[in-house]
Amino acid sequence: MSVFTRPAAGLAAALILSASAALAAPALAAPAAPVAGAACQPGQGVTLAVDFSPVRDQVDIRCAPDAAGTVRDAFAAAGFDFGESGTFITEIDGVDAAALGEQGWWGLFASTADGLPGGPAGDQWQMAMVGADSGPVQTDEAYFFRLFESWSATGDPRLSLAEVVGHAGTDSTPPPARVDPAPANAAQAAGWIGRELAASDGVATLNGAADWGLTIDALFALAAAGVGGDQAAATAAKLQASGEAYAGAAAELDAKWPAVAKLALALQVAGLEPAVVQADGSNRDLIADLRAALGPDGSFGTGDNSFSHPLALIALARTDGGAPPAAVAWLTAQQCADADDPAHGSFGWTAGCGSPDPDATAMAIQGLLAGGLEPTSGPVAGAAAWLAAAQAASGGFPSSWGAANANTTGLAGLALALAGGHDQATAAAAGYVGALQLTCAALAIADTPLTEDSIGAIAFDQAGFDAAVADGIDDLNADQFRRATSQAVFALDAPGLVALTLEGAAAALPSASCAAASSPPPSASSTGAASPSGAATGPTPTASQPAALPPTGPGVGAGLPLAAIAALATGAALVARRRRVLGQLPQPGR
Numbered sequence: 001m002s003v004f005t006r007p008a009a010g011l012a013a014a015l016i017l018s019a020s021a022a023l024a025a026p027a028l029a030a031p032a033a034p035v036a037g038a039a040c041q042p043g044q045g046v047t048l049a050v051d052f053s054p055v056r057d058q059v060d061i062r063c064a065p066d067a068a069g070t071v072r073d074a075f076a077a078a079g080f081d082f083g084e085s086g087t088f089i090t091e092i093d094g095v096d097a098a099a100l101g102e103q104g105w106w107g108l109f110a111s112t113a114d115g116l117p118g119g120p121a122g123d124q125w126q127m128a129m130v131g132a133d134s135g136p137v138q139t140d141e142a143y144f145f146r147l148f149e150s151w152s153a154t155g156d157p158r159l160s161l162a163e164v165v166g167h168a169g170t171d172s173t174p175p176p177a178r179v180d181p182a183p184a185n186a187a188q189a190a191g192w193i194g195r196e197l198a199a200s201d202g203v204a205t206l207n208g209a210a211d212w213g214l215t216i217d218a219l220f221a222l223a224a225a226g227v228g229g230d231q232a233a234a235t236a237a238k239l240q241a242s243g244e245a246y247a248g249a250a251a252e253l254d255a256k257w258p259a260v261a262k263l264a265l266a267l268q269v270a271g272l273e274p275a276v277v278q279a280d281g282s283n284r285d286l287i288a289d290l291r292a293a294l295g296p297d298g299s300f301g302t303g304d305n306s307f308s309h310p311l312a313l314i315a316l317a318r319t320d321g322g323a324p325p326a327a328v329a330w331l332t333a334q335q336c337a338d339a340d341d342p343a344h345g346s347f348g349w350t351a352g353c354g355s356p357d358p359d360a361t362a363m364a365i366q367g368l369l370a371g372g373l374e375p376t377s378g379p380v381a382g383a384a385a386w387l388a389a390a391q392a393a394s395g396g397f398p399s400s401w402g403a404a405n406a407n408t409t410g411l412a413g414l415a416l417a418l419a420g421g422h423d424q425a426t427a428a429a430a431g432y433v434g435a436l437q438l439t440c441a442a443l444a445i446a447d448t449p450l451t452e453d454s455i456g457a458i459a460f461d462q463a464g465f466d467a468a469v470a471d472g473i474d475d476l477n478a479d480q481f482r483r484a485t486s487q488a489v490f491a492l493d494a495p496g497l498v499a500l501t502l503e504g505a506a507a508a509l510p511s512a513s514c515a516a517a518s519s520p521p522p523s524a525s526s527t528g529a530a531s532p533s534g535a536a537t538g539p540t541p542t543a544s545q546p547a548a549l550p551p552t553g554p555g556v557g558a559g560l561p562l563a564a565i566a567a568l569a570t571g572a573a574l575v576a577r578r579r580r581v582l583g584q585l586p587q588p589g590r
Contacts, residue, residue, distance in 0.1 A: 037061035039165045040140070047111075047142040048078045049164050051157055052095045055147065059159055060093070061167050066424065069392035069404075070135035071108070071117060071128075071143055077393030082132075089132060092145060100149040108132060111142040111161055118342030118389075125156050136342070136389040184434035186492035188456030189485050190225030191510035193218045194232075195453070196482055198509075202235045206479060212246035213259070215239065216266040217486040222505065223269050224494035229505035236270030236502075239263065243276050250284060257293040257301040260286050261311040268318050269500050287319055298330030306334045306347035306360040310367025314497045317370040328371030331364060332379050336386075345382030348400075357400040358408050361387050362415035370498050375420045384419035387412055395428030396461075405461045406436050406488035413491030426491075433458060433488045436465050438473075440514035445469055452512045460484040 039047040040063035049061045062078035072082065083091030089106050090097050097104035108128040112119030115126040117137045125144060128134075137143070142165050144157045157164075197204065197218050204214040219235050222228040239246075247263050248256035264274035264286035274286045290312050293301045300312050309331050317323040336343045336353035347364035348355030365383050373380050390412075391397055396404025397412035413429030416422040436459040443450050449472035457473060459465035460480050473481055494500075 035059045035061060035159070035167060037063075037167070039063060039142070039167045040065070042140060045139060046074045046078075046137050047165050048075050048080065049142070049144045049157070049159070050080060050092050051144070051146040051159070052093070053147065053158070054149075055095045055099045061164055064393065066139075067393055068136055068389050068425075069398065070133050071130075071137055072132040073135065073392045073394075074137050074143065075132070075145075095147075097147060100147060103150040105148050105151070106145050107148050109144040109146070109157055111165070116342060117141065120340070123161065125161050136386075136391075138389060184430065184437040184458065184488075184492055185439075185456065186225040186489050186494065187227050187510045188439075189437065189458055189489045189492070190221050190227050190456070191512065192454070192456035193221045193482065193486055193489075194228035194509040195512065196478075197231055197235055202231065202238050204482065210242075210245065212239065212242055213262065214482060214486070216262055217483070219266055219502075220269065220497070220500065221486040221489045223500050223502045224489055225492075226505045228507075228509045229502055230507045231509065232270065232502050232505065236267065236272055239266055239270075240272055240276055244279060247276060247284075247286065250278065250289065253289055253293050254301045255303065257290065258308040258311060260289050260293070261300075261308075261315050264290065265311060265315040265318075265497060268315065269497075270502050274315070287315065290316055291321070291324070294324055294327060296326075298324070298326035298328075300327070304330075305349055306331060306364045306367075307349070307357075308363075309334075310363045310370065313367045314370045317372075317498055323371040325371075328368070328373070331367050331371070332373075335364070335379055335383065343386065345384075345386035347383065355400070356386070358387060358390050358397050358412050359399055361390075362397075362408075362411035365415040365419055366496060366498075369418065369496070375418070380419055381421075384416055384422060388416055388422050388425045391425050391428065395430075395432035397429065403461065404432070406433055406458050406484045407460065409433055410488040410490040414494055414496065417493070418496050429491045430493070433491045436460075436462070436484075436488070438465070438468060442469055443514065448472070452514055455512050455514070456485070456510070457481045458485040458488040 034057060036058060037049075037060050039061055045063050045065040046067040047061065047063055049059060051059045053059075060080075062080070064074045064077035067074040067077045075082070081093055082089050083094075083096065092106065097106055108131075109125040110116070110119075110128045111122055112126065113122035114120065115129040117130070117135045118141075121140070128143070142161065144159075144164065146157050148155075159167075197215070202215075204211045204218055206214065215235060216239065219232050219239070222232040242263075247260045253260065263276070267274045267286070276284050276286065278284045290300070293312075295301075300309060309327070313323045313327055313331065316327075334347055334351045336346050336348075336356065338344055338353050341353045343353045343356035345361075346353070346356035347360045348357045349360065361383050365380055365387070368377075368380050368383070369375065375381070375384075387397075392404045394404055395409075396406070397408045398404045399408045409429050409432050413426050413433070416429070417426040438450060438454045438457045438459070440452075440455065442448065443452065443455070448469050450469065451472075454468070454473050457468075458481070459468060460483075464477065464480060464484070467477060468481070471477075
């Protein structure tokens with residue numbers, strides 16, 4: 001989002017392009033400013049400042065402890081409120097740029113030498129080269145909004161960078177506390193997923209058709225929470241009997257390898273042989289297919305990317321042959337290795353630093369660990385550091401297509417937990433997910449149509465939660481809840497996919513009664529799992545393996561983050577918009 005208030009997008013772009021020229025202009029004389037607040041201490045967080053003059057003769061300086069995410073997230077964490085018009089910020093804490101006339105606008109300055117979040121530290125303000133929705137910001141950076149009365153106005157903030165970061169006043173409004181890291185109830189979340197499966201005869205559906213990808217996600221969620229073993233076993237049997245319905249025909253392997261990898265992994269988790277019966281009645285070995293899809297350069301089939309590639313690595317790591325070193329090397333080579341780039345350590349849809357993506361980075365961490373890298377290795381530690389810096393002040397993680405959401409947070413929270421060294425970030429992620437879970441407290445809200453059947457479901461985001469409280473879970477939003485819940489549960493102290501198993505899972509699902517909602521999950525007296533003939537026989541899984549679930553559904557690419565789908569819309573528009581937008585995104589198989 002641009003930080004410039006302009007009636008025309010072209011003018012905003014022109015101003016951004018001329019920012020360097022503006023910096024070269026002589027600074028305007030800076031009158032003394034009444035200052036309220038205090039900057040962060042070194043290592044404490046991000047310092048934010050707003051100069052409200054000439055509308056209000058005051059500069060507010062605040063600290064956002066441990067702030068991460070975008071510039072906007074940091075200001076929000078410090079307690080500043082934004083008003084917007086279209087794609088432009090027009091108002092901060094009640095002070096509207098329009099008070100200076102139709103050409104009034106808010107200018108954003110950064111403490112970095114290049115005006116970019118994550119850039120090298122500078123010693124003076126630089127006009128930001130990006131908008132307020134850019135990031136991730138870094139500890140010890142500072143950002144400053146000031147008002148300009150016309151498009152041609154220039155000048156630096158009337159407080160220097162040193163004056164802002166060195167201000168130690170104590171009269172600022174304290175920033176709101178971070179999310180209370182009380183985790184959601186993983187067993188209740190899986191219980192809701194299990195009831196949804198049972199209602200559709202063990203196979204998830206979308207628009208009346210079997211959705212095998214979402215069915216696998218649901219099975220993973222039951223295994224992650226260690227409940228519903230009986231339902232999971234029944235579902236696993238249907239997956240193995242699905243034949244080519246999800247994995248496609250053997251002749252389609254070059255494009256369908258992500259689905260083959262996901263199905264093979266699901267059968268491994270269930271303790272079944274990773275094989276299906278083909279249309280001609282022959283037995284198809286999915287693991288052999290994956291190895292056949294491996295190219296000389298270490299990539300799989302066509303359309304390989306950092307989000308789908310780890311699935312195959314994990315499935316192969318659970319076998320005697322282990323993860324192919326060439327495939328591990330290929331994934332490592334996709335990482336942004338430029339230490340001077342803000343995206344350093346990230347993974348995206350293309351190799352290098354061009355498209356940093358939290359979902360892909362979380363999945364890549366999983367793949368690297370499955371491939372044998374240690375959590376302290378450079379690639380894993382670098383990816384975890386970038387991912388932690390992308391966390392919003394709410395504790396949630398944004399997708400590269402939108403704001404913080406439960407799906408991306410499920411992947412990122414688990415990846416950081418398993419990479420180690422990010423306890424605060426993982427606790428905050430669990431707290432974010434917990435705040436989106438429908439509990440008995442939600443049922444007690446006046447006039448809500450929610451019933452006990454909804455207990456445990458997790459919304460995609462706050463808007464989804466609010467809509468459910470107001471209107472309940474119905475045909476318009478149920479699919480979004482199924483996808484969000486099955487993936488968000490992995491932020492709640494779950495094992496990674498390499499270690500995931502139905503062995504030892506409680507046979508029954510947790511009760512949906514508010515009277516029993518606070519009771520512990522059923523005793524793990526029954527595994528509920530299918531035959532162990534397909535159990536992992538490769539390297540012993542460790543606690544360093546994150547889990548991540550590719551997107552699902554008819555026509556949905558297995559390489560597209562689920563968060564990117566669910567962020568498109570809510571309600572009836574979700575499916576229609578998904579079909580329209582997905583044609584513009586990578587489609588490496590279903």
